[in-house]
Amino acid sequence: MYTLTRLLVPIFIFFLSCSDYKPEIPSWINEYVASIDYQLLGGETPDVHYSVLSEHVVKVSVSFNLKDSIYQDDWQVNIIPAFLPDFHWASHLTPTDEHIIAQHAFRAPAVIVVSDEKKLTIIPDLNLLQEIPSVNWYMDMDAADNKITLGMSKSKVREHVLFVRDSGAVFPPGKREFGFYILVSDKKESIQNPFRDAVAFLWEKWGNNAFRSMVSGFVDLERYVVHTYNWAFDAWKESVWQEFNLNGKEVGAPVFIVNTTQSPNYPDEVNEREFRSIWNQAWFNSLRSASGLYRYAKRTENKKLLEYANKTKELALAFPQKNGFFPGLISTEMEKVEINEKKYNRSKGWGTYYFGNSNRNPYSRNARVSPYHILDMSFTANQMLLWYSELEQDKRLLDYAVRYADALIEIQFENGFFPGWLDQETLHPMQHLNESPESAMSVTFLLNLYKITQNEKYRRSALKAMNTIIENILYEGQWEDFETYWSCSRYGSEDLVGKKAERNNQYKQNTLSMFWAAEALLESFYLTDNREYLNQGERTLDELLMYQASWQPPYIYVRTVGGFAVMNADGEWNDSRQSLFSELIIRYGEELKRDEYIERGIAALYASFEMMYCPENNDTKKQWEKVWPFFNEKDYGFMMENYGHGGVTSPDGIGIGEFTIYDWGNGAASEAYNRIVDHFGKKFLPSGINKTDKSSP
Structure with a gap:
């Protein structure tokens, strides 16, 4: 699998070359991510931008400028790690290919995969969810195929309570934005506690300010x-x-x-x-x-x-x-x-x-x-x-x-x-x-x-x-x-x-x-x-x-x-x-x-x-x-x-x-x-x- 995912990198670069914008990916990301496949939306190619926030964090911004409404049940970004993880964690179970982690379960949304030497964490950009999106977001983790998926689709509840994709998504005209963060580490302490980086990132990025806003609205308990x-x-x-x-x-x-x-x-x-x-x-x-x-x-x-x-x-x-x-x-x-x-x-x-x-x-x-x-x-x-x-x-x-x-x-x-x-x-x-x-x-x-x-x-x-x-x-x-x-x-x-x-x-x-x-x-x-x-x-x-x-x-x-x-x-x-x-x-x-x-x-x-x-x-x-x-x-x-x-x-x-x-x-x-x-x-x-x-x- 490791060799296969390495072979996918040229395909990934070729796919991006079809876009008007050619994102420059920091070279060190290739040690953690073998490929990122961005699907088309109604035939439209996404604009993809990478922003290096630190030596361990990259922000990925994806956007479409749609001239007309797009009727498409599902849109995906598929991320293939460049290593074989032996530990996997995601916010919600997705036991079959039908299941997804619907945005209803986005309390502290993340997918984390870890090997003895590397850790990769994917976190949706919650700044883009401050308003209800026209089509809901989701995540998925397929450990068996070593694949992490982010996407947009309607969903429905099955079992108590798991989520599956539903049909009927409509993407209205205008600018549609999507994004996520890539967190990586090869530090021993980060691998021993695979959750600390994500927990700290989520609180620093969103939780701290939201906490202060929340408590200011409460009277004495x-x-x-x-x-x-x-x-x-x-x-x-x-x-x-x-x-x-x-x-x-x-x-x-x-x-x-x-x-x-x-x-x-x-x-x-x-x-x-x-x-x-x-x-x-x-x-x-x-x-x-x-x-x-x-x-x-x-x-x-x-x-x-x-x-x-x-x-x-x-x-x-x-x-x-x-x-x-x-x-x-x-x-x-x-x-x-x-x-x-x-x-x-x-x-x-x-x-x-x-x-x-x-x-x-x-x-x-x-x-x-x-x-x-x-x-x-x-x-x-x-x-x-x-x-x-x-x-x-x-x-x-x-x-x-x-x-x-x-x-x-x-x-x-x-x-x-x-x-x-x-x-x-x-x-x-x-x-x-x-x-x-x-x-x-x-x-x-x-x-x-x-x-x-x-x-x-x-x-x-x-x-x-x-x-x-x-x-x-x-x-x-x-x-x-x-x-x-x-x-x-x-x-x-x-x-x-x-x-x-x-x-x-x-x-x-x-x-x-x-x-x-x-x-x-x-x-x-x-x-x-x-x-x-x-x-x-x-x-x-x-x-x-x-x-x-x-x-x-x-x-x-x-x-x-x-x-x-x-x-x-x-x-x-x-x-x-x-x-x-x-x-x-x-x-x-x-x-x-x-x-x-x-x-x-x-x-x-x-x-x-x-x-x-x-x-x-x-x-x-x-x-x-x-x-x-x-x-x-x-x-x-x-x-x-x-x-x-x-x-x-x-x-x-x-x-x-x-x-x-x-x-x-x-x-x-x-x-x-x-x-x-x-x-x-x-x-x-x-x-x-x-x-x-x-x-x-």
């Missing part, structure tokens, strides 16, 4: 926290707050999920979206949200909110342990109620409660029989330790976590990984994700427990798991976890688990597992002072940041900068995980003395509140009201977990959802804000400092 707690514990309290007696104690927490039919303004019957429940797992964690409520209640001296937080803590402690292991949720029985010949989903009440586990798993969609999930237990037990260490030394939290930790290290595999799931009855490991980055959450938990107890067995177990994640997961990019295959995006769940998409030489990836690994690596560095953990953490964090929005597209109708995607096979912008990620990014920035990371972490926190329905988010508020016109001030605080989930958006509200998960939305964002304020101080945040609304619910 405390106002969003006030909206959250007013919504959960006042305006929507009847639907959100769940309180009941368990083992002789009053316990409670906000419900897992509510939808628009539960608004006090909704004119029809309530129809609950899912089974009524309260979750303590790695996604939706009531104890995590309650810790933020506790911080806020202490800071504002609000006794009522403190009471709510403590009732949620009591609920977490009431989850029964079986040989140290414990369930991830408590739920009620549900029933169908018929009213005026229509059926509605309703709860039978907390008198019918049962404990169960997340139904986002490969085995059962029934929470009652779903298996124990090690990830969920480690996340919740770690929240107990954080509460014990930072909020109040309730020894029951530590004792609960110790019982779980002792059980956990007993089932650790010889290779260092922890099992994915355990059978509820036998407590034996099941067959999925037994060698996955989900184990990183257990690393962080055990290291935090070691810091409290100084028991060497926890440290030893944690570092054994950390090292096997580095050896087996990190450099392969095998970021597979429960959400990758067993939530809404189930593409590949039958035949791709543990395998790369062959055409892309890339795993289906999820950002949660990148976060857990980056967090565990930083904690490992703190504990051992081993710089290698920090370097590997930086690489992992940079891969995570390739899923963070670094600009404001005109076709995304809410503020996006700092928001995160879920994975490389789904459509979300501004997903609620950004509140979970925010402080970790800041902590890396503090450790590495890197302002870019600090800005990115703060941007993630601000983006965490962007989807909230409230007057402070003017553009978002308009989107909500186009879809749900009955919303008013009683709904301030309602917040969907993301935007554009289905891969399509419009100015008329397509992309806006219909539910709020308190523990993966407004409650989670408020927890992140309150935690960051406790750790760094309110003045650490850049906007709205003099505009604080001191009111509280």
Whole structure:
């Protein structure tokens, strides 16, 4: 292949000679790029210009002057690397020749290919996408044929959520511009961390200014926290707050999920979206949200909110342990109620409660029989330790976590990984994700427990798991976890688990597992002072940041900068995980003395509140009201977990959802804000400092 691509260079030069403009390509580019093939557009030859920005960056500008409309389904630029890469990365999966990376997925758009000696990165020129183009842009990576493609075409969604080309593109008359950047490197550190150059370039070129513009438009984030707690514990309290007696104690927490039919303004019957429940797992964690409520209640001296937080803590402690292991949720029985010949989903009440586990798993969609999930237990037990260490030394939290930790290290595999799931009855490991980055959450938990107890067995177990994640997961990019295959995006769940998409030489990836690994690596560095953990953490964090929005597209109708995607096979912008990620990014920035990371972490926190329905988010508020016109001030605080989930958006509200998960939305964002304020101080945040609304619910 290397010889073949070298032979293509004369063809490439001949093709360009047909153009009126003969671009002069810097000679050193031939070490990285064998050929660039620019297709004609309706018979028109492109004008191509190369601008050398540095010894490692070339800007490519392509333009057509069209006299008439051109009806052409697809236009492409095909780039052939001049070396054989063994590592490939792109923003979205394109598992067949039909698939493309549609501009909907251009959060931090890039294609990266790497060998032992060379790295080539291609990034679209986002300056040319500041207005919605007449024909949408796309990218593609064909690792099998060693080809990178950029182009323009209509697209449509297939699977959940991948994109394919569609027919019917029309290029109107006038000047049509297209462009991209070529980044190259042969430096060892650049090859060891293939993401750093792209992440820094995207932020310096677009993210930094977009970040400053975004935060200047936000008021003090405390106002969003006030909206959250007013919504959960006042305006929507009847639907959100769940309180009941368990083992002789009053316990409670906000419900897992509510939808628009539960608004006090909704004119029809309530129809609950899912089974009524309260979750303590790695996604939706009531104890995590309650810790933020506790911080806020202490800071504002609000006794009522403190009471709510403590009732949620009591609920977490009431989850029964079986040989140290414990369930991830408590739920009620549900029933169908018929009213005026229509059926509605309703709860039978907390008198019918049962404990169960997340139904986002490969085995059962029934929470009652779903298996124990090690990830969920480690996340919740770690929240107990954080509460014990930072909020109040309730020894029951530590004792609960110790019982779980002792059980956990007993089932650790010889290779260092922890099992994915355990059978509820036998407590034996099941067959999925037994060698996955989900184990990183257990690393962080055990290291935090070691810091409290100084028991060497926890440290030893944690570092054994950390090292096997580095050896087996990190450099392969095998970021597979429960959400990758067993939530809404189930593409590949039958035949791709543990395998790369062959055409892309890339795993289906999820950002949660990148976060857990980056967090565990930083904690490992703190504990051992081993710089290698920090370097590997930086690489992992940079891969995570390739899923963070670094600009404001005109076709995304809410503020996006700092928001995160879920994975490389789904459509979300501004997903609620950004509140979970925010402080970790800041902590890396503090450790590495890197302002870019600090800005990115703060941007993630601000983006965490962007989807909230409230007057402070003017553009978002308009989107909500186009879809749900009955919303008013009683709904301030309602917040969907993301935007554009289905891969399509419009100015008329397509992309806006219909539910709020308190523990993966407004409650989670408020927890992140309150935690960051406790750790760094309110003045650490850049906007709205003099505009604080001191009111509280």
